């Protein structure tokens with residue numbers, strides 16, 4: 035589904051991703067862990083199509099198609115979704131209207147009619163219930179004044195509405211208390227199927243107790259330096275990243 | 285012949301036409317003198333530093349329309365707030381159209397300036413209010429005063445709460461090659477009365493139109509006036525709007541100005557306080573492209589204690605368009621406990637557009653709260669990426685963010701249909717589909 039080869043990406047002439055490769059197949063859950071500043075958010079943004087990051091070498095393929103140069107909205111139409119580590123506050127647009135616009139623009143791009151209002155409402159209610167979100171919350175301005183946890187929950191709500199093929203969750207667990215974490219993880223698991231895939235980016239093993247990964251990768255200094263199964267996450271939790279750093283630099 | 289000379293000659297023609305007992309004859313002759321002395325304002329004047337009238341004064345305007353042209357309602361329906369009941373005062377090329385209008389004398393007067401000037405029963409109101417708040421030493425206002433002939437006359441007696449909004453619409457049909465219009469409006473809202481008014485100037489062809497309109501409004505004690513200016517004219521049309529509002533104690537007056545169209549627009553909006561506990565609101569959304577020019581020149585004269593004024597103007601500019609905002613707040617020595625707020629926020633969508641923004645605060649009292657702020661920025665690239673990453677294409681995403689930037693100004697619009705209409709105009713102007721109730 036997602037195949038990244040030898041990816042190099044820079045921002046303002048500073049190279050951040052330095053030859054990164056990863057392959058994700060349908061039905062899989064991958065976790066990417068790594069110290070602060072390793073390039074995890076950069077990787078997510080580059081996959082989602084953020085233009086500020088320039089891909090200088092390598093390719094990103096999605097379902098066999100090279101999307102390296104594709105606009106972010108087109109990638110979204112193809113089924114790529116990123117849950118932002120820091121969702122942007124946008125006063126003046128409500129959550130509901132934002133998600134309605136997103137869904138209908140995606141449908142338009144696929145040559146479909148707009149979703150009928152009653153169907154939309156039903157879907158919104160259903161997904162809000164799944165994530166234990168109050169309908170009143172959805173009429174507030176997008177992320178404006180939301181707590182850290184509310185922002186993350188809102189990201190997963192959008193994911194539930196858009197039903198992507200590939201979801202990249204960038205530190206969705208940070209800012210969530212244990213109950214919220216369970217609700218969000220449960221939401222993600224409910225949406226999981228054999229046709230879609232999830233990439234979980236996290237610092238902590240905690241989230242991986244709920245969203246169980248098939249593979250765990252360690253991202254360090256712009257490269258995947260180690261891959262393994264879920265046991266690797268436990269090892270990282272116990273030993274920290276220093277031993278990896280030593281392995282890499284040795 | 286320059287337009288100034290032409291106007292001087294036309295004034296003599298007008299003088300011969302009007303009745304011997306014209307109640308305005310003294311006012312008129314003083315006013316034309318004033319205009320002839322001053323002429324049209326130029327960029328040398330501080331108040332006109334960023335706006336040149338040169339290009340709009342060039343066409344050979346007819347000052348009085350000679351031909352009459354009828355319009356069918358169905359052809360102009362979109363320019364009315366047609367989904368609700370309203371009173372309507374409609375003019376075609378400066379001439380009253382009874383056919384398109386819906387006036388009234390039942391418990392209020394919604395009628396014509398020409399009638400008010402000629403009938404004895406209105407004499408007292410005219411004597412009390414006409415030209416009493418308009419600035420006599422302003423040359424464009426004086427020009428309008430000299431040529432006063434037609435316009436809207438609205439009188440709301442004590443304690444009357446007017447249910448239906450009043451629409452004032454001026455159509456220009458292009459039957460003349462170039463036409464200059466000078467409507468004169470008078471609005472008197474007596475104690476405890478309430479009224480909502482919507483004003484629009486609409487050209488229907490590409491022939492040049494220049495409108496120099498003066499509106500005087502008197503808002504009595506505890507009265508409420510809401511005024512909406514919808515400026516979405518064709519690119520051939522220019523507008524100089526001179527609005528003067530005199531407010532008595534505890535009254536509430538708001539003017540919302542929505543400027544999306546026209547070639548050049550100058551809005552002179554002046555508030556004068558004549559009592560305590562007055563609330564004044566001045567809000568605007570300006571969205572320009574394609575070399576359009578809009579200049580907002582506001583004045584709030586806080587001359588009494590315990591009053592509030594709220595100004596919030598949002599501007600969005602692209603494609604060599606020019607925006608100007610000059611907001612003057614005067615706080616008199618005796619106007620203690622004044623609360624005066626002013627905000628002017630702008631977005632430049634590309635680097636060919638210009639905004640000149642200047643707050644002017646002259647405060648002579650010590651116990652006052654005054655705040656002002658102006659910002660000039662671009663759309664936030666991070667926000668743009670957020671929207672795009674959810675499948676919203678760049679153009680729509682920019683439109684949405686621009687809309688979001690401006691739309692808090694709409695919250696204080698008290699007629700839902702006007703709110704909807706403005707939403708639609710904004711969506712059209714930004715080229716996006718806002719089929720949602722935002």
Ligand SMILES: Nc1ncnc2c1ncn2[C@@H]1O[C@H](COP(=O)(O)OP(=O)(O)O)[C@@H](O)[C@H]1O
Pocket residue numbers: 045046048050068069070071072073074075076077086
């Ligand atoms: N927009 C940017 N401009 C400049 N440097 C950036 C930008 N975004 C990220 N970086 C830098 O790139 C490196 C990787 O950051 P990031 O991808 O956020 O790491 P992580 O998510 O793993 O903590 C850091 O050194 C960070 O400072």
Ligand SMILES: [Mg+2]
Pocket residue numbers: 074075076119204205
């Ligand atoms: Mg990060």
